[in-house]
Amino acid sequence: MTHRYLDLSAPIGLAHRGGWLRDGSGNVRTELENTAAAFQHAVDLGYRYLETDVHATRDGVLVAFHDDTLDRATDREGAIAALPYAEVGRARVGGSEPVPVMEELLDAWPRARFNIDVKSDAAVEPLADVLHRTRAWDRVCLGSFDQRRLDRVRRLMGPRVATSCGPVDVARLRVASLHSALRPLARRGVQCVQIPTRMHGFPVLSRDLIAAAHRLGMQVHVWTVNDTGVMERLLDAGVDGIVTDNTTGLRDVLAARGAWPAPPRDGRTAATPAAGTAPVAADQDGPRTR
Numbered sequence: 001m002t003h004r005y006l007d008l009s010a011p012i013g014l015a016h017r018g019g020w021l022r023d024g025s026g027n028v029r030t031e032l033e034n035t036a037a038a039f040q041h042a043v044d045l046g047y048r049y050l051e052t053d054v055h056a057t058r059d060g061v062l063v064a065f066h067d068d069t070l071d072r073a074t075d076r077e078g079a080i081a082a083l084p085y086a087e088v089g090r091a092r093v094g095g096s097e098p099v100p101v102m103e104e105l106l107d108a109w110p111r112a113r114f115n116i117d118v119k120s121d122a123a124v125e126p127l128a129d130v131l132h133r134t135r136a137w138d139r140v141c142l143g144s145f146d147q148r149r150l151d152r153v154r155r156l157m158g159p160r161v162a163t164s165c166g167p168v169d170v171a172r173l174r175v176a177s178l179h180s181a182l183r184p185l186a187r188r189g190v191q192c193v194q195i196p197t198r199m200h201g202f203p204v205l206s207r208d209l210i211a212a213a214h215r216l217g218m219q220v221h222v223w224t225v226n227d228t229g230v231m232e233r234l235l236d237a238g239v240d241g242i243v244t245d246n247t248t249g250l251r252d253v254l255a256a257r258g259a260w261p262a263p264p265r266d267g268r269t270a271a272t273p274a275a276g277t278a279p280v281a282a283d284q285d286g287p288r289t290r
Contacts, residue, residue: 003191004138005113005162006219010240011259014049014115015042016224017066019247030245033073034064035097036108043109045251046261051115051223051243054102054123061085062102062126068119074099081122102127106134113139115164115194115221115243121149128156137161143194162191164221170195174204177212186212192219194243197234210238228253 018038020030032038039050053066057080070076070083074091091099106114114136118124131137142157143164144150150166165173169187176186193213197205205222213220222234223243231242231253244250254260 003162005141006191008048008113008261009259010219011235011254011257012049012221012241013047013247013250013254014051014221014223014241014243015039015047015247016051016243016245017053018042018050019047020245021247029094031073031094032097033093034066034100035093036100036105037097039100039105039109039112042247043112045247047112047247047251048261049113049115049241050105050109051117052102052105053117053119054127055080055120056123056126057085057088058082059084060126061088062123062130063088064100064102064105066119070099081120103130103134106130106136106140113141115141115143118142118144118149118153121146121152124149124153124156127153131157131161141191159189165190165193165195165218169193170204173212173216173218174209177206177208183212183215186216188216190216190218192221192240194221194223194241196223205239207237214238225250 017033018035019042020028021032021038021041023029034052042050052064054062055065055068056062063080065080067073068081069079070088070091074093075095076091078087080088088099093099116127118127131140137160141162141164142153144153144166147166147168150163154163165187169190170193173186173193176182195204197203210220219240221241221243222239225231225234225242225244226246226249228249231250234242235253235257242250251260
């Protein structure tokens, strides 16, 4: 790999929005996505890579949050881009947890690496400002479902920040994987491709795509996989990372393969951040938004 973000041994686990956690009563809390509590739980399990999303408030504060409104995930309503942070900061995810500020997450876990989905155009410059202040260039990877936005991120931040493929990049890589004569179509200088197994019924992931990505020095990360049987098949197919909500399940799968950074245990584990074209079997949990 050509960027320090990916210099830890693969395969890797990425905790999707921090992943699911259990409270003191043993209840699985699926609603505490993108909260400090969820990220702490993943770090305690031994996760070195945390996946999150960012939006900017009306006054330019960068927050870790998936949706563009507070309505679904919190006890308040309104578009994040239309609200000052003073208002967003009063919202509670799952009724109990505040919406995190991205800079505070980077400061809280200085050894963790963050995979950041840039969800809005308004978030691009605040994100650049946060990375300047925190000097976190080597421990973030930036992506977006909007190719134009991702290209703007690349122009603004340059090669010191790792990026994943945007939708146009993925399409070019998928075509390039079909035949050696098409390889020049694939984009160079991208650190990883992060994809589902299928999208809109079309197979995206294949063994040929994995091989093509590896020839270009890219890692292949698949999202969002919660079934441990599917995790096993993907790892057997050669993927380099899995994005999951089922953080305990993926931890156990990787540990059984000797690929976990610390032995699994019931207590708290510290994180250690230093051929054919047939598609790989899809996640039986059904489609999830990244």
